[in-house]
Amino acid sequence: MKESPPTANIAGLPIFEPPTMTAADPRRDAARPGGTQPSDTPAAPSRPSTRQLLAAMPPAHPIRSDSATGPTSANTTVDWSHVRELRQQAAAQLANRVDENTSEDERRAVGREVIAQLLDEHVRRAVTTGVPAISVDLQATLARAVFDALFGLGRLQPLVDDPSVENIEVYGAEPIVVIDGEGRISRRPAIVESNDELIDMLTFLASRGGASERTFSTASPSLHLHLHGGHRLAASGWTTNQPVVVIRRHRLVDIDLDDLIARGTLTDAAARFLRGAVRSRRSIVVSGSMGAGKTTLTRALANEIDPEEKLGTIETEYELGLHRMRDRHRRIIAWEARPGSGERGPDGRAIGEITLDDLVYDALRMNLDRLIVGEVRGREVLPMFKAMQAGAGSLSTIHAHGARAAIERLVTCAMEAGQHVAPEFAYRQIAQHVDLIVHVELRDATGNNPHDGVRDGGPPAPLRRRRQVTEIVALEPGERGMPAVTDVFVLGPDGQLVPESTPAWLARPIGAAP
Template identity: 60%
Template sequence: MADPTQAAASLENLPLFAENGGNGSGDEWGDTHHSLSGPGQTDLRRSLQARLASASAQRGRGSVPSGQHARRADDDLTALERNGGVLRPMSRGGEVDWGLVRAYREQAADQLAHALRSREGLDDAGRRELGRSIVVELLADHAERALTKGLPIITPDEQIQLAEAIMAALFGLGRLQPLVDDPGIENIEINGHDNVHLIYDDGRIVQGPPVADSDEELIETLSFLATRTGTNERPFSPSNPRLHLRLRDGSRLAATAWITPRPVAVIRKHRLTDIGIKELVDLDMLSPAAAAFLASAVRARKSLVVSGAQGAGKTTLVRALTNELDPMERIGTIETEYELHLHDMPDRHKRIVAWEARPGSGERGPDGRAVGEITLDDLVFDSLRMNLSRLIVGEVRGREVLPMFKAMQSGAGSLSTTHAHSARAAIERLVTCAMEAGQHVTESFAYRQIAEHIDLIVQIELVDDSHSGGKRSRYISEIIAIEPGEHGLPAVTDVFQPGPDGRAVPGTPPIWLGDLERVGFNPRLLDHGGVP
């Protein structure tokens, strides 16, 4: 095989098909497909042309015509041939032979892993270029052997589709890729390989296509994705049956197997990433008065928690609020899986440090921790040496609340999210999460931390009327301010409270309103229904 570090040859130059002049587009993979086209190396092109001449001569001696199948007489078949040989003939929009794609992906992944051992530090672009070269060579080699053995010849369009499918399986999400690329899909629910539901942003729930040929193949795909995350691989096996993973496009995947009757996975897409608070006003998520209040609170270094149901838009609001900060402010983010993606917006955040926890392997070290585990607590400790202006801890679902408290203790202006059905219920939720950390955390300690270190809790409502012909809507319903009260308990002020339609309207100003005025907030926005 030619050196895969050379520039990848265009698929049109593969030996079996160059003389046909085809140029398939592979549009089935959308705008985000991994194209194999590129500038060909002269030596590689000459080698392919020589193979083409050999292939043409083989045809002249009575090889199988294009699109037809021949009997296989020998037993010396490769794994690819035993898996189906080549892509099934198809027209535009036809189905890909995913069994063949999977076999190619396995070979390409093995070769890529071997090649990367001697190329440490290669970036994503370099990995993809290396992968392109490997895929091109695999296809060329197999095509040459197919002619020799009298196997079928596929068309240029089919060749392009096959290569795109292999690249999607190697660097993308394979059969999941078209679903993730669909801008209207918000969540993908998988309950077994052939029981897939797509939840659209307008609330529609549609049966989706199978994402694998079997549950075993689905588990294999999930395991492959878990080990292909780059620097922060995630274990997924019978001894580690739960998987939480950030996909390359920023979507979040949660999966379980071996502890459920069938493998289960949910992919939640983050559709609104590079967004500011004004855009959320345009989307009717909050009023201009509430937007100005929250933006000023963040600039005034008030610490806040955003609460709501799953999919309510909590992370989107935190992302929008942090995008209101000075691009030169030094901030850090700590998450179990990257979701905020502030580090992917260098124009908005020029001095950012983004950490992601690591679960570790199933083995336990002498200290009882999983080998290789990096916890949020570890990351908070490291952050104290990073000259940060503020530290943001992502979603709080359990004992992550303790690192959140530490972040708020170390510096004002932190943000986080949690799940609760009201702003006041969020207080109780955080107390419960804290007490999950062990007997050393008491209820009084948790209440005291909330009272002393959280300034605001913002509640987001998710209302789904799609079942009755309406639509799904998200909006802020409450904003409460918290101060230390009697006996160390939080004292609550309803700064914004639900109006007649459930949306937040101004209530009682917080006692620290002057802090917001110093950063430009107009206090009259809290009078007369939010109109200055």
């Protein structure tokens, strides 16, 4: 009679081990089949109880990789169609065991249990059908792949975990584009076999959000998500020639103005001025182009707020992440809008939609000291005006190529809300409620366009990028309600910020002794 090949208990794989266990920890050997006792007889696979599995599974994402493509990228050892099949089975079981009120940590704990059961059953079938045994290493790789597909981004997850990566771009089934923190561009193997596979991946990502579930379909062809870890995903399908995904990794989250001084983003004098402006409850708009560092600068400004102030943030998708820094913000409420489904109700609104306007209305009942509205891309500017009217010291960001251009951009966004918003109204709101516009740019080491010197193919071009605040302007009501602009800081001949003028509302000149 042919002897059955030895198998390993799935729950004993590294992905399911407690993170506190070390190689020297006696519990580690005890948790494995047979413990530390030698045996000549292969141990039959057995599944531990639910309680044992949950106790043995780490609470956070257990997968890390220092390589470019990570452990789950070995196409010679992992059948990705099998991974997708296991992910679908795991997702179906998970949906029956959790609901929208289940926390992310609890979802992941239950997910680990489900994956352990599925892989244990997979190994049992392999043994009983006489197919070649699945090695322990392959089981571990498969477990990681399924976990990443269920809770992460599948084959993209090792790149998302790589601290040197800043942007990831996916163009259908083509090789993906990776941009590091220095602006160097490289290409990595494709993560899907077809456009349909990428659509399926994005549809699953959109549907698994629980209370913040999104829709990605022909009726809703755009997708915007915040990922576990605070990163941002934007995707388009059907309206583009192929499905496209862009992931922006926020490498700098827990950061303040002193950190930006050290990185050359701000001068010490400009940082002192901005710190004083935040603490004196001036409302600030941060402007810049895409990827210039607006969100990072806004975080740094927000982190200068007194930790005991009651703070509210309102965003279309969580991106600032201030509610994850409870040592810096001890009394904070974070709201996130919801786009709703593609269907429309009797009032013309998408069913299930929660707008920023709705959230501002709710926030005004929460006795907040400050209300921050995140990125303004369009009609969000009206909730921003409302937040600034309700209380001083608000923060927002907007795409613009200069501080003065940001004023015109705010007006344009306001007019997108409808014909009832006149330009005069928008200018008056800006003049009355925006105190400062801080403009930040992305520059290479010579201060030129950051894409100069980047070449495709071969080794990446040597390039060093940095974010730099290039101007700070103050606003106040002028003639006919138009905003009067004062240049507070401008770039000097050496390319560094220098004081120019003192805002009328500042008690003493910039740089004067306190």
